[in-house]
Amino acid sequence: MEVGLIIKVAGIGILVSVATQVLNKSGRDEQAMMVTLTGILVVLGIIVAELGSLIEQVAGIFGL
Numbered sequence: 001m002e003v004g005l006i007i008k009v010a011g012i013g014i015l016v017s018v019a020t021q022v023l024n025k026s027g028r029d030e031q032a033m034m035v036t037l038t039g040i041l042v043v044l045g046i047i048v049a050e051l052g053s054l055i056e057q058v059a060g061i062f063g064l
Helices: 003-025 028-063
Strands: none
Touching: 003 028
């Protein structure tokens, strides 16, 4: 696993957290929820891409 991947996920988490707090304080709870869901989907997309790469590497090792 790359350190860059961990930094990307942490950065997205911090950005989403700050945006959510600002939106909640201004009374825009629905938009805060959408920002949170979008952040989760972005991180899941990154993780799925990395898992695909991992599966390809494992298949290459075992000659499948």
